[in-house]
Each structure stands twice: as C-alpha cells, then as structure tokens.
Amino acid sequence: MAKSSNTALIILAFFAIYVIWGSTYLLNKIAVTELPAYMLASIRFVSAGLLIFGICKILGISVKISAKQLKNSFIAGFLFLTFGNGVFVWGLKFVDSGFAALEVAAMPLIVLILMRVVDGKKIQPMSIVGVILGIIGIYLLVSQKQIVQKEETLLGMIIIFFCVLGWSAGSLFVSKAKLPESYLVNTAYQMVTAGLSLFVVSLVVGEQWSWPTAWSGRVQFSMTMLIVFGSIVAFSAFNYLLKTVSPEKVATSSYVNPVIALILGWYILDEQITTQSIWAAVILLTGVYFINTKKKLVLYSRFKGKFYGKKQ
Template identity: 65%
Template sequence: MRKSKLLIVIAFFSIYVIWGSTYLLNKVAVTEISPLLLASIRFFIAGILIMVIAKVMGKSLTITKNQFVNSIIAGFLFLVYGNGIFVWALKYVDSGFGALLAATQPLFVLFLMRLIDGKRMQKKSIIGVCLGVFGMYLLVSQKEISTSEGSILGIFMIFSSVLSWSYGSVFVSKANLPKNHLVSTGYQMLIAGVLLTVFSLLLKETWSSPLNWSVKTQTSMLLLILFGSIVAFTAFNYLLKAVSTEKVATSAYVNPVIALFLGWYVLDEKLTLQSIIASVILLTGVYFITSRKKISKLKVTTKPQKI
C-alpha cells in the first residue's frame, strides 16, 4: 500500500515537473529539427529503449490483436496528433503560451465525459468552464498575438491537439491494453514513431543528421527521450489506471507554471500583464473543475490500472 502511494507521488511529480519542462525542450529542438521528424525520432528511440528495459525486467511483450489496435489508436491520439501537431505549432507560438493553451485539457475532458458517459456537470464544473473560456479569450485576444505571423494557425492547431490528447485520456482509461505500463507505453511509442516517420516523408520535411545539430538541440532531444518520453509518459499511463482521469488532468495547471517560468528565464519569452491575468483566471477555472466533489464513481475510474 505504501509502495503504491509512493509510486503515485513520483508519477505525479513526473507529469507535473518533467512535462512542464518539455515545452521548453521542444521549442529549442524545433528551431533546428522538422517537427514531425523531431517527434518520430524521440518516440521511436524511446519506444525501443522502453521495450529493452521491459524485456530485461522479464516482462512479457505479448500483445493481442485487440490490444494492438487499441495501441495504434492511443499512440495516434496521444503522440502522433496530440504531441506531433503541438510541436509543429510551437514554431509559431512561445513555449509558455502553448503550455497555457494546453491547460485547457480538463475542460475538454469534462465535455468529452459529458458526451460519452452522459455525466452531468456540477456547479463547480460550470463555474470552472466559464472561467476557463473567459481566460482563453483573454489569452488569445491579445494584439501582440493576433498580429504575429502564423500565430492564429498555431493556436488553432494546439487546441486541436489538446482535444486529441483529451479524447485519448478518456479512451485509454477504458481500453484493453497490455497490463504492464512499460510494455503498453513501448508499443504506443513505437507505433507513433513509425506513423510520424511516414507523415514526415509524405509532407517532405527536411531531414538532417543528429551530428549536424547544435549541442543545445542534441541535449534537448536526449532529455525529451529519456525523461519526457520514457519517465513521464510511463508515469502518465500508470496514473490513468491508478487514479481518475480528472486527477491526472490536474497536471494542466502545474505544467504551464513550470513552462512559463522556463520560457521567460531561458528563452527570454515575453510575459504581458494580460497573459498573467488570463493565466490566473484560466488556471482557477481548471482548479474548480478538478476539485469538485464526485457525485458517483465514473466508469473510467473503475479499472485499477492503465495502459
């Protein structure tokens, strides 16, 4: 019991802090590497390493046809579209700003649960949604953003990637996937790596050798593979089975704080007063959504573990 609680704490630290730093790392890497290529390299290498680790630990790599199909769906929702498109959008928006847009995930999860499970909204949820929508409006309505080249497209694509990730969270919490979290994560990443490579080739992205990357970009990629992919994503998969989907979504109001600070401190990204006010309102809305009392146990929380 104590070991389980400790794992949950460590897992939450991973998705809170490590994932908060990945916005900065992706922003640094995408300045030199084509976005889909970046994601494909990251996930394919991470997937191989995870499978090797699982095999060394004596875990079975066996997967059923149904689990494989579900892994393809999950890998696409989370990593191909949810992450690949998000990284692409970082070419047009600041890392901290992108993180704030990603903070809308609990709103999307709430709406999807309403549509899929028919779960009615509580008063706190309604307040949270109103605050979240108002915060988003303040965030994206700034002149500095609306007049910058490509920013509107970047914002739209980030929202679509957040929707994909949110639906993936709901899907995975119910899906039949390999019980071992390492094996499940490994399959998703390998599948995503292959799909992203295909899309990168179809879109004729520019490919470059890692030997030609700057040290800063090489370091960013290494950290993204080891910590952002292997450690944090495995922790994320574990938490989706160990706790409710909504609790996992609370990372959405911790990640932006980490990302905003790192973007400002490392990349000298600008923080306007309106952005700060918008972020406070938006994250307060997220808090209302994720802190409300549960009326009844959700179907998505009945399974003891996740992919």
C-alpha cells in the same frame, strides 16, 4: 502500507506530468528551431519506445500482447503522439512555447464535455467552477493583442487546438480500452507505433532528415531530455494515472504545464510574459484546485439539522 505506497506513486506521477511535461514545451521549441517537426517527434518516440522495451527485457517483463491490445495501443499512440504531439510540435513553429502551453489549458474543459456527451457522466459542481475559472484564464490569454497579432499566430493557435482535441479523445479512449497491463509495455507500444507513423508522415511531406552528429549541442541535449524524461518517465506516469484516477483529473496537467512553460520560455528563450499572462496562470491554477478537490458544496440547515450534500 500498500495504500501509502500507492498514494506516493500517484503524487510522483502527477509531479511528472505537471513539472516534467511543463518543461517539454521549451525543449520542443528549441529542437524544432533546427529540426523538421515530424522527424523530431519520430526520432523521439521510436528511441524512447525501444529503450522502454530494453528496460522491460532487463526487468523480466513480458512484452507479448494480444492483437486487440496492439490495435488499441496504435489508436492511443496516434491520438496522443502522432497527431496530439507530432502536429503540436509543428504548431510550435508559429507560437511561443509558453503561449502554446497555456492554450492547452482548454483540455480539462474538453474532456469534461466529451465525458458528458459520450458517457453521459454528470459534471460535479466543483468541477464546473474549475472549468469556468479555466475559461476565464484562457480568455485573459487570447485577448492580449500584443501576442495574438503576431504573424502566423492564429495558424499556430488553430493547429494546437485540434491537437488538444486529439489528446482529450485519447484520454477517454485509454481510460476504457483494453491495453497491456504493464504501464511500461503500454507506453512502449504506443511510442513505437506512433513514431513509425510519424516517420511515414515525415517522408510523405518531404522533410529532410539529418544525423544527430549534425545537430547543435543544445538540440542534442533537448532531444535527450525529451526522450528520457518527457517520453519514458512522464508518459509512463500519464498512462498510469489514466488507469488510476479519473481522466478529468489527469487533464489538469494542462493547467500546471503552462506555468512551468511560461517561466522557462521567459527565462531561457526571452519569450514575452505579460502581467495579464501571470493573472491568467493564477486563475488557471485555481481551477486545478476546484477540478481536483474531492469535496462537494455543503449546505447545512440548523433548523432541520440535516446536511444537503455530503463531504467525500
């Protein structure tokens, strides 16, 4: 029963980082059209973090952590949220939300390379196939002249690529770092520390802040959804998965998110979606299967009656 419950929780967590996070590209794009990027991210994460602390209080979960855990929470929050998300939202000013999400699909490749370089982990043949498919899909994306030639698109692409590096490094760090055992407490500290650092960045760059009452209705709705679902639900699920499954499997969310983002961006914001983008999405999703599958390539010799390679 416990194993079944754990499996169900993992499935729900993957749904959160696949589908809910896929919608946050649209929500961020809507909000950043009216709000400064770092102000937006700061309000989102501080609000979400404080709400999670409140949930912990109601549930009777202790929020006390050690100095080392606080330090690691700050580092993780910086890599994921201050840099990985705050700067990413700024990059959304220059590219479509669907295109940005598809560019993030490079993350599984970067994670695998970092695991190889930093940990010396061997890359499995099936994962290599998945990464190759991912690269093909990305190439199909960025080779579209009608998208890449838009003004300031190159700047946006470069900004988002460095954000992907931050998320990839953060994924590896969190999978090994000593952090609060409670995923809610872990998420809360990461969000509050990141939100405060984003507040400092916002002041340094001279962003003009405004009260929520001055925002349009759709921006208020987008911010609410980002705080409740994009931050509290999905990010808690993300931290849970990083401690439960391998980092490269968690990184496959960046393959599914683009499909959701493309559809929503096209349907709601009238963003351009081409036949080539559709093919890119299909190939990227196929890559998800190969990176996620637990099966290995098996060769059977009838003459020797032996298996070369095993199924897991």
